[in-house]
Amino acid sequence: MIKTAGLCFRYAGGGRNALSDIDLEINDGDFFGIIGSSGAGKSTLTYALNGLVPHHFRGDFAGEVTVNGLDTRRSAPEALARHVGSVFQDIDSQMLASVVEDEILFGLENFAIPREEIERRVEDSLASTGISELRRRSVSSLSGGQKQKVAIAAIVALRPAIVVLDEPTGELDPQSSRRVFEILKDLNEDHGVTIVLVEQKIMLLCEFAKRLAVMGSGSLILSGPVKDVLSHAEELEEAGVNIPRVAALARRLEERGLYQGDVPLDIGRARIMIEGILCDASF
């Protein structure tokens, strides 16, 4: 479980707080999405969860962050890495090896995983991310989507309880983006891994996440179950977040007194909503 209480952080030399008074709880097994405009503090929040803030990025830190009961200020990032695996925004800077399997081996050897266990972990992590056939490929020959999967496989092999990913689909086409989300969903549902995901693709996020947080100017503007967050259209707009068009349509129908009910998140549900309205109307 992740808990932040009164978390504030200002980068050394930074003009304003990158994080202001963040109170957040992320439960075990959650699929937690974070959205917000550029500069809102999303990446900084992920650094606060894996200990890079305050251990790597220096600045003024206040409040408390605990990850599985460990206070991040008192635990080294290497110790926290056993609980939280991180996939960073800049994927190329994260890749250390030139061959895919070495990328996965590197972390396992760093964690001093026993030799006999290593082979099983490599095979399992490649299989669970659907890239067993890439095992001996050179990293530089991979597409963006394939590299993302390798980065996720290398983290999964370490079996952290929590995986934090910062805009993992930023460079990917819609199909590869969906595939990454599906891999995360399998990890979450089949292996109980807690997923914390910063993402701009709001439709995908709303489809896959269980809970959402919206950030703006370093603050947590909204957080809660996806449908509850989407019902706050004005705050979302102020935070520069475009809600899915089907959700916006539902809201307009609601304003006109034509609809009351759950916010539809996909075309199928929107269709049911509209059919319901047409049925009720006396044409």
Ligand SMILES: Nc1ncnc2c1ncn2[C@@H]1O[C@H](COP(=O)(O)OP(=O)(O)O)[C@@H](O)[C@H]1O
């Ligand atoms: N290494 C850094 N040093 C100083 N300021 C930074 C650094 N990284 C980010 N910031 C500042 O912190 C704020 C939040 O940035 P960031 O967490 O990267 O936002 P986001 O990921 O939502 O785009 C921004 O004002 C940004 O300029």
Ligand SMILES: [Mg+2]
């Ligand atoms: Mg960022």
